[in-house]
Amino acid sequence: MTEIMEDLVAKAEENVGLVIAGIFIFSIGLAVVEFLWEWHKNKLTKRRLGEMLSSFMVFIPAQLTEKAATAVFIGGFFVLDSFIPWQIPVNGWTTLLAILVIDFLYYWEHRWEHEIRLLWSYHSIHHSSPIYNYTTALRVSFIDNFVTWVFFLPAIAMGFHPVVVLIAIVFILTYQFWIHTELIQKMGWFELVFNSPSHHRVHHGSDELYLDKNYGAFLIIWDRMFGTFQEEVFRPTYGLTKQIETINPVKVHFFEYINIFKDLRKARSVREFFGYLFKEPGWIPKQSEVVKEPSGEN
Numbered sequence: 001m002t003e004i005m006e007d008l009v010a011k012a013e014e015n016v017g018l019v020i021a022g023i024f025i026f027s028i029g030l031a032v033v034e035f036l037w038e039w040h041k042n043k044l045t046k047r048r049l050g051e052m053l054s055s056f057m058v059f060i061p062a063q064l065t066e067k068a069a070t071a072v073f074i075g076g077f078f079v080l081d082s083f084i085p086w087q088i089p090v091n092g093w094t095t096l097l098a099i100l101v102i103d104f105l106y107y108w109e110h111r112w113e114h115e116i117r118l119l120w121s122y123h124s125i126h127h128s129s130p131i132y133n134y135t136t137a138l139r140v141s142f143i144d145n146f147v148t149w150v151f152f153l154p155a156i157a158m159g160f161h162p163v164v165v166l167i168a169i170v171f172i173l174t175y176q177f178w179i180h181t182e183l184i185q186k187m188g189w190f191e192l193v194f195n196s197p198s199h200h201r202v203h204h205g206s207d208e209l210y211l212d213k214n215y216g217a218f219l220i221i222w223d224r225m226f227g228t229f230q231e232e233v234f235r236p237t238y239g240l241t242k243q244i245e246t247i248n249p250v251k252v253h254f255f256e257y258i259n260i261f262k263d264l265r266k267a268r269s270v271r272e273f274f275g276y277l278f279k280e281p282g283w284i285p286k287q288s289e290v291v292k293e294p295s296g297e298n
Helices: 002-040 046-064 066-081 092-115 117-127 144-158 162-177 188-192 197-203 221-226 249-266 270-278
Strands: none
Touching (some): 046 066, 046 249, 092 117, 092 221, 117 144, 249 270
């Protein structure tokens, strides 16, 4: 039985792996085209190149810690799996179902990263760039690698094989790279179901209309179902509602942590202390009015 399961997992991994490889190659090609297009349009100003370099520099620590983080969450998946007495069969259809489940879980993970300040502390890094191109997709916190896997544990508890869950996660993360561009405009019927560059540009906008919208990864249906969908009606203003005004990768990485630390020092009670950590970004004690921070992309 174990050999049969391993064979099925291998086949599922191979099939979805081909799709992931295709998306990756397509994305790299688009990134090259985008760079040439920006160069041709004289968009590569000193400031823009600085922001692009900053995103690369922020990405380096995430890459350096990726293997350690991967070991943590793979270990967590298999430990939980050992306690689950049921197992969903592994085949092409259940792999597609796993992708659907992981996409749903990602929606809520992503939404909570915008609604809970402690989670926003690392996710805000991804939203801090005032430009929007494929380098923006690389601007992610190394802390993200150690936290987000927890949100996918329900898929293991449902009985999906850990390897299938990992395949689904890699698929939706790979998919999201190509939507970080202004090169591709609206895509018609495709956008009724799937996430697109237009939908994700809205997510990265700091305009009032666009704040906290379009959390989806692969699919946009969750946003349509839960009232967080917004069509792109004008070019977004990218970045945070209060721009950080720096391309220093260290400052980019830690600016929100510093802000939280300053607020925690002002806390006058346990309630305020935990409010600064777990309420929405911009929460102010004893005031009914909340100053919104973007939430913005993620």
